[in-house]
Amino acid sequence: MNYFKSEAQFAVCINNQNYPASWELDKIDVVLNDEEATKDGDLRIVDESGEDYLYPAAYFVIIELPKVVQDSVLAIA
Incomplete structure (x- = not known):
């Protein structure tokens, strides 16, 4: 999806x-920019179906990825 490329960040699930059925520990996830969610302590995470949902930000660590890895992750999303 094209909107990912301009708005996406990446995070790793740590909790x-x-x-447990929805998120794998240590998996790289796509995070969409959502200021309201951030104010509430949440992140908008894209799941394997391509849908996005709010999850507690404390369950994730925002990471920076090399461009080649970003492109690879976004190609799957």
């Missing part, structure tokens, strides 16, 4: 306590 899936309340979402």
